[in-house]
Amino acid sequence: MSVGHTAVTTPAEETRPVVWCEEGVDCGIRDLLHRLGDRWTVLVVVELAQGVRRFRELQRAVPGISQRMLTLTVRRLERDGLVSRTVHPTIPPQVEYELTPLGHSLTHLVRAMADWSYDHHDAIVDSRQSWDAANPESEIR
Amino acid sequence: MSVGHTAVTTPAEETRPVVWCEEGVDCGIRDLLHRLGDRWTVLVVVELAQGVRRFRELQRAVPGISQRMLTLTVRRLERDGLVSRTVHPTIPPQVEYELTPLGHSLTHLVRAMADWSYDHHDAIVDSRQSWDAANPESEIR
DNA sequence: CGGCATCCGAAGTGATACTG
DNA sequence: CAGTATCACTTCGGATGCCG
Numbered sequence: 001m002s003v004g005h006t007a008v009t010t011p012a013e014e015t016r017p018v019v020w021c022e023e024g025v026d027c028g029i030r031d032l033l034h035r036l037g038d039r040w041t042v043l044v045v046v047e048l049a050q051g052v053r054r055f056r057e058l059q060r061a062v063p064g065i066s067q068r069m070l071t072l073t074v075r076r077l078e079r080d081g082l083v084s085r086t087v088h089p090t091i092p093p094q095v096e097y098e099l100t101p102l103g104h105s106l107t108h109l110v111r112a113m114a115d116w117s118y119d120h121h122d123a124i125v126d127s128r129q130s131w132d133a134a135n136p137e138s139e140i141r
Numbered sequence: 142m143s144v145g146h147t148a149v150t151t152p153a154e155e156t157r158p159v160v161w162c163e164e165g166v167d168c169g170i171r172d173l174l175h176r177l178g179d180r181w182t183v184l185v186v187v188e189l190a191q192g193v194r195r196f197r198e199l200q201r202a203v204p205g206i207s208q209r210m211l212t213l214t215v216r217r218l219e220r221d222g223l224v225s226r227t228v229h230p231t232i233p234p235q236v237e238y239e240l241t242p243l244g245h246s247l248t249h250l251v252r253a254m255a256d257w258s259y260d261h262h263d264a265i266v267d268s269r270q271s272w273d274a275a276n277p278e279s280e281i282r
Numbered sequence: 283c284g285g286c287a288t289c290c291g292a293a294g295t296g297a298t299a300c301t302g
Numbered sequence: 303c304a305g306t307a308t309c310a311c312t313t314c315g316g317a318t319g320c321c322g
Contacts, residue, residue, distance in 0.1 A: 028265065029251075029258040030183055037178015039295070042171055055304050066296055071305065075281045081268030092303040093302085102264060109257055110170075116250050117170040123243060124169065127222030140216045180315070196284055207316055212285065233283040234322085 035080070040065050040073045042110060045099070048083060049107045052098045082106060176221070181206050181214045183251060186240070189224060190248045193239045223247060 035041055040062065047053060047061045059070050074097055077083035082103035088094040099107070132138075176182055181203065188194060188202045200211050215238055218224035223244035229235040240248070273279075 027255065027259050028262040029255045030178075030180070031265075032254060032258050033174065033178040033183060034180075035178070037171075037174040037176070039171070039175075042174060067305070068297085068307095069295065072281065072295090075279075079269055079272040079281060080265050081272075087304095090303095093305085095304060102261060102268075105261070106257065109253060112250060112253055113173060114170045116247065117173050120243060120246070121169045124221050127243075128220055131220040131222075138216075140213065140220060208285075209317085210315065213315090228284095231283095234285085236284060 035076065036110070036113075038073075040069055041077065044070070044073050044077065045082070045103065045107065045110060048097060048099045048103070049110075052096050055095050055097070058097060077103070176217065177251070177254075179214075181210055182218065185211070185214050185218065186223070186244065186248065186251060189238060189240045189244070190251075193237050196236050196238070199238060218244070 036045075043062045043065070044058060047058060053061065055070070055074075058074070059065060059067065062070070065073075074083055074085065078085050078097075082100060084098050084100050086096045086098070088096070184203045184206070185199060188199060194202065196211070196215075199215070200206060200208065203211070206214075215224055215226065219226050219238075222241060225239050225241050227237045227239070229237070273282075
């Protein structure tokens with residue numbers, strides 16, 4: 001086994017890493033987070049978690065996304081095996097997107113992130129406010 | 142309650158969203174993911190999960206990070222209330238970083254992401270390989 | 283030691299126009 | 303409908319130099 005985990009519950013008592021790999025690699029976790037962390041992926045995955053969607057349906061369901069970014073987002077998800085793309089050679093063309101089982105297994109994590117975000121959203125907003133008040137000149141945002 | 146969740150386990154049977162908020166807002170989940178998805182935050186959090194670290198200790202523990210990016214990363218974590226920063230006015234100066242309880246609570250999620258990444262890393266790599274083989278001209282990477 | 287200021291290239295994103 | 307192509311703008315990240 002080249003990866004290890006240790007649950008961390010209490011501050012200042014932990015000595016072993018939460019995540020590590022043999023040569024300090026991240027075993028793809030940052031790849032995943034970098035993908036989920038972009039502007040649209042999570043919103044598209046959440047919409048697809050509800051069922052099969054056509055291209056325009058997705059675009060209408062994710063307000064503000066451009067055609068270009070929707071294309072890029074679903075392409076990358078397809079490349080990673082999280083989304084399947086089915087082309088029906090009709091006129092007009094019809095393309096259906098659907099989460100794969102792998103993609104569906106990720107919705108659990110997305111939900112866990114949403115839970116955490118929701119639970120601690122106020123705390124983070126408060127922390128940012130007081131930090132900004134204490135550092136009015138800072139460019140960090 | 143303005144946020145709702147529905148577990149999704151089986152494909153093509155889900156009709157309710159995994160994550161939603163009243164006006165289609167993401168309740169901070171993309172904020173969080175965008176932060177965790179950057180190049181260094183997770184690595185810094187993982188290192189700090191092991192205990193208190195000084196600035197240079199952190200930099201040595203996270204190979205490849207520049208002074209600038211380490212500063213930005215810990216500043217943003219501090220602003221969000223995930224990391225505390227303690228300055229000892231000694232000569233030379235000594236600054237200690239430590240996860241707050243809020244930050245520690247996030248290590249659970251990081252571990253869940255790492256678990257998922259580890260479990261499905263091979264599947265994703267394989268999927269990317271065959272996609273790249275099937276789309277040799279594509280710029281998507 | 284622990285930063286900050288500056289410059290530069292790379293990547294992400296948006297708007298627009300065009301196509302099978 | 304479902305894209306592709308191009309351009310412009312913004313953000314991210316690395317390198318370097320300076321400072322208390």
